[in-house]
Amino acid sequence: MVEKTGVKGWSTDEMAQKVAFxxxxxxxxxxxxxxxxxxxxxxxxxxxxxxxxxxxxLGMGNSPEKGKEDPELINAGKKAVTAIPGASYFHHADxxxxxxxxxxxxxxxxxxxxAENGDLANWSTGEAGAIPAVGGAMDLVAGVKTIYxxxxxxxxxxxxxxxxxxxxxxxxxxxxxxxxTNLAIIDITKEGLFVKEMAPGVSFxxxxxxxxxxxxx
Amino acid sequence: MINKLxxxxxxxxxxxFDGATIMIxxxxxxxxxxxxxxxxxxxxxxxxxxxxxxxxxxxxxxAALIAHKRVNKMICSFPRTANSTVFPELYQKGEIELELxxxxxxxxxxxxxxxGIPAFFTPTSVGTPLAQGKESREFxxxxxxxxxxxxxxxxxxxxxxxxxYGNLIYNKTARNFGPIMCTAAKTTIVQVQNFVxxxxxxxxxxxxxxxxxxxxxxxxxxADESRLIAENRRYPW
Numbered sequence: 001m002v003e004k005t006g007v008k009g010w011s012t013d014e015m016a017q018k019v020a021f022x023x024x025x026x027x028x029x030x031x032x033x034x035x036x037x038x039x040x041x042x043x044x045x046x047x048x049x050x051x052x053x054x055x056x057x058l059g060m061g062n063s064p065e066k067g068k069e070d071p072e073l074i075n076a077g078k079k080a081v082t083a084i085p086g087a088s089y090f091h092h093a094d095x096x097x098x099x100x101x102x103x104x105x106x107x108x109x110x111x112x113x114x115a116e117n118g119d120l121a122n123w124s125t126g127e128a129g130a131i132p133a134v135g136g137a138m139d140l141v142a143g144v145k146t147i148y149x150x151x152x153x154x155x156x157x158x159x160x161x162x163x164x165x166x167x168x169x170x171x172x173x174x175x176x177x178x179x180x181t182n183l184a185i186i187d188i189t190k191e192g193l194f195v196k197e198m199a200p201g202v203s204f205x206x207x208x209x210x211x212x213x214x215x216x217x
Numbered sequence: 218m219i220n221k222l223x224x225x226x227x228x229x230x231x232x233x234f235d236g237a238t239i240m241i242x243x244x245x246x247x248x249x250x251x252x253x254x255x256x257x258x259x260x261x262x263x264x265x266x267x268x269x270x271x272x273x274x275x276x277x278x279x280a281a282l283i284a285h286k287r288v289n290k291m292i293c294s295f296p297r298t299a300n301s302t303v304f305p306e307l308y309q310k311g312e313i314e315l316e317l318x319x320x321x322x323x324x325x326x327x328x329x330x331x332x333g334i335p336a337f338f339t340p341t342s343v344g345t346p347l348a349q350g351k352e353s354r355e356f357x358x359x360x361x362x363x364x365x366x367x368x369x370x371x372x373x374x375x376x377x378x379x380x381x382y383g384n385l386i387y388n389k390t391a392r393n394f395g396p397i398m399c400t401a402a403k404t405t406i407v408q409v410q411n412f413v414x415x416x417x418x419x420x421x422x423x424x425x426x427x428x429x430x431x432x433x434x435x436x437x438x439x440a441d442e443s444r445l446i447a448e449n450r451r452y453p454w
Contacts, residue, residue, distance in 0.1 A: 054320065055244040056390045071246055071443060072391035078245040078298065089389055091396040091424075092244075093328040096321030100341065119344075131305045132317050135295040138347065139321030142340040173344030 007206065009153070009182035009199035017042045018197075019108055019150055019180050023049055027105040028098075030054065030140060033077040035150050036108040052104055054136040056095050059087025076136065099136070100143035107144035109137065111151045111179075113166040116213035118176045118188045120149065121168035134171075141172035153181035153210055160212035162186065162193070183207055192216050221383040221433045222412060226256035229406050229434045233262040233371055240327065240372040240398040241269040241279060245298060246442035248391035250375040250408045251278040253434065255452050257373075258282055266290045268327070268367055270320065270394060272297070272304035275446035280304070288313060292367065294320035300446050319347060322364050324397060329366035331400025331429075336365045372402035375439070376425070378411040383430030384423045385409070392424065399429040406432040410439065 010018070016038035023029055023039070025047040031037050040062075043049050051060040053075040060075060061082035069080035083089075098104055113121040120141055123134045141147055154160055162179060178196070179186045184207055185197040194216045198207060208215050223229045230253065233239070239257075243249030258281060265288050272291055273280030280303040282288060296304050296315060307313040318326065319341050329337055338361035342348045352363040374395040377388040385407060387395055399405045412435045 053390075055247070056393050070389065071441060072248070073389040074245065074247050075390075078247075083389070089387070089392055091392050092320070092324035092394050093397045096324050100321055100325075100339065129309060131297045131308055132315070133295045133297050134317060134319050134347065136320040138319040138345060139341045142343065143321075170345045 007183070007201055009184075009202055011182075013038060013042070015150055015180050015182060018185060019148055020044065022148070022178075023047070023106055025049070028052055028058070028103065030099070030104050030107045030144060032107070032109040032137075032140075034110050036110060037077070039108055039150075052095075052098060053081070054095050054099060054140070056090050056092060057081070057083060057087060058090070058098070059084045061087070096136070096139055096143075099139050102143055102145055104144045106146045106148060107140045108148045108150055109140065111149045111161060112168050113161055113163050114149055114151075114176050114179055114188075115163050115166045116188070116193050118174040119166050120147070120171045120176050121166040122171050124169045126169045137171050141175040147176050148178050148180060149176050150180045153183040160210060163212045183210060186215070220381045221379075221427070221430060222381055223432050223434055226252055226434055226436075227259070229253065229432050230256045230260050232404075233257060233260060235262055236264045237262060237370040238266040238268065238368075240369040240394070240402055241267055242372070242374040242393065242395040242398050243279075244270050244390065244393040246274065246278075247389075248375050248387070248393050248395055249273075249278055249442060250373045251440050251442060252436045253373040253406060253408050254278045254282055258285055258287070258452060263287045264289050266292065268292045268323075268369060268398075270294050270323065272301055274298060274300035274442065276303060276451040277440070277445045278442055278452070281452040283307065283313065286312075290314040290316065292316040292318060292323070294318055294323050317347065324394065326364055326367040327394065327397045327401045330368040331397060334366055336363050338363055367401065369398075369402040370404065372398040372405040374398055374405060374407045376407050376409050378413050378418065379407060379409040379430070379433045380413050380415050380418055380427070381433075382415060383407070383427030383433055384418050385425035385427075385430060386418060386422060387424055396425050399425045404431045405429060406434065408434045408436045408439065410437055
């Protein structure tokens, strides 16, 4: 349990904006379900980014207008989407060839826990009686070139999500490159965790009190 | 003369036997061959193993098949989704078996099954609980897990259009598992909205060549699963 204070840091939109800023022009990107989806709407002007959704579409566009949803045109979260001009459809083996074959540049995912060595846990709390469901998360972290995690820094009950070692079942070992939280942007390197940027009002010493793993400046 | 069109759903599924392994296309409701599944409920085969990404929603389609206790085992990547209650309840009571497979590994196991490849090595799931008990090997200083191919007795697939040779095209993201499942089953049964003349499908654009398809059934107006669920419909009606 970490100390609770009034520091809020960045909003969810601001976190997503930070991620969007770090995605280069021309990148092929897969966005996870939930907060990562916000990134698509925040790409800086002048950049062209192509979105992949693992159920079989490259060139995913915005949500359709109300009443124009097509149940056979959906994203990995099973929500109605559109296809941009230049989009393509393909079957699952091709879709995961794009993923596992290291053709996708960036994947943005949520997390339950990230460890200081880059281990990610985001698919199961391992609770007895829970229905396990993994989807494409393990394939994405094993195959995509750069893995960004976007998450709140601590859980609702104040536990650090950035830990020395994940206690939840892993999605992948040593796979995360960078973490974007409401408090900071943190790079994961062979030498440990390095703080790249802190939200306004957050000091390094405060950040460390909110983080179980050891941080470097 | 080759003509793979069958006259009814009943005929299409008549030879499915107890204990069969059946692949069912679809990602959520997109591409789910709901009319073929309902014909299978009517037909009565039981103790089935089903390979499908999800476990169905509400009490129609795949969820209805499971609710009727016809399925002993599910092989899938994501067994719980919005509106899926049938599988979770049976699973928690220990009345149905689950083999959980990462989505890309599921796709590749099916592809391998259709391509005559018995097993392959993948980086997916290394170091996770889903790799436990599986053989692993190092290639170029990276660890990979061995995964075995999946083959089936039958595949149920939804496509958009077919001709009498069984050549297929699909609709948008409803394509998902369809093309690979067609290749991995002894008997592939496809429901389509359009049945067209030979030559109407551009050979450059055919997604599944007819060699992978044994039976085609015409369902001009397939049910909209989310509408059925919104209306609280259950199969059999």
